[in-house]
Amino acid sequence: MVSLIEQHIVSLLKEGDKRAIPIIYENYSGALLGVIQKIIKDEAMAQDVLQETFIKVWRYSQKYDEKKAKLFTWLYRIARNTAIDKLRSHNLKFEKEIQIADSNVYKISTAELNQDTLDLQKHVATLDEKYQEVLKALFFEGMTQQEASDELDIPLGTIKSRLKIGLRELKKIYNP
Template sequence: MSTLLEKHIVELLRERNDKAISLLYEHYGDTLLGVANKVVRDEELAQDVLQESFVKIWKKSDSYDASKAKLFTWLFRITRNTAIDKLRSVNTKSDKEIQIDVSDVYNLGVNSTRPEFMDVRENLEKIETKYQIVLDALFFQGMTQQEASDELDIPLGTIKSRLKIGLRELKKIYGPTLLLVLSINLIP
C-alpha cells in the first residue's frame, strides 16, 4: 500500500513538478546513494549514479505503475541498474585503456583460455550430476538459461540456482581463475 507521501510524489512526477525531485532526494536520496555505492564501491561514482538515476526517474515517471511495484522498489531498480551500467562502462573504459603492446604481462593465446583446452569437462565430473547437467547445457551446448529450462524440463529458477552452485563448486577446484576464464569465453 502506498503512503500519502509516495502518492504525493508520484502525482508531482506525473505533473512534471520540480518539487517531486526535491522530495525524492530528501526522502530517498541517502538510501539510493547507499544502493549505488554498494554496487560501484566508489563514493564519487555513486554520486554520479544517483544524479543519473534521478534524471532517469524524471524521464521515466510516466512508466511508474503503483499496481506493479512500490515507489521505492521502482526507484531502487532504476538506481541499481544505473549503477550496474556505470560500473560496466567504467570497466570497459579501463579495459580499453590497457595497451597490450607495451604490457610486460605474458599474453596467453585465445585457445589456452577456452574451456575445451582446459580440463573443465573432466573436472565437471567431480561435482553433483544435477549441476553437471546444467553447466554442460549452458557452457558446452551453448544454451541460454531459458533454453536449458525448456530442454531439461527444469524450472528457470532452479537452472539459475544450479548454475550458481555449480560454478561455486568448480571454483573450489580451480580457484578464481575459472570464473575469469568462463566470463571471458562463455558468459554473454
C-alpha cells in the same frame, strides 16, 4: 499501505511536476546512495550515479506505474541498474585502454597469413545481413563489441549473440 508522501510524489510525477524530485531526494536519496555504494565503491562515482539516477527518474517519470511496483522499488531498480551500467562502462573503458596497450593486431607479418582464411570476406558475404554487419565491424574494421554496439546502434547483448551465431555459421563452412 502507501504513505501520504509516496501518494503525493506519485501524483506529482504523473503530472510532470518538477517539485517531485526534491521530495524524492529528501525522502529516498540516502537509501538509494546506499544501494549504489554496494555496487560502486568510489564515493565520487557513487554520487555521480545518484545524480544520473535522479535524471532518469525525471526522464521516465511518466512511465511509472504504481500497479506494477511500489515507488521505492521503482527507484531502487533505476539506481541499481544505473550503478551496474556505470560500473560496466567504467570497466569496459579500463579494459579498452589495456587492450590498446597490449594489442598485437598490427604485428602480423605476411608470412604468418593462412591462405585458407584469405577468402573469409567471401564466406562472410554469404551470411545473413545482420550477422555480416557485426562480423565486418568486429573483424574487418577492428571495433570492440562495445564500439560495434554504439556504431551500429544495436544492444551489446545482440552484438554478442549475432557474433556467436555468425561464427557458428562460418564454422560450418570451414569445418563441414
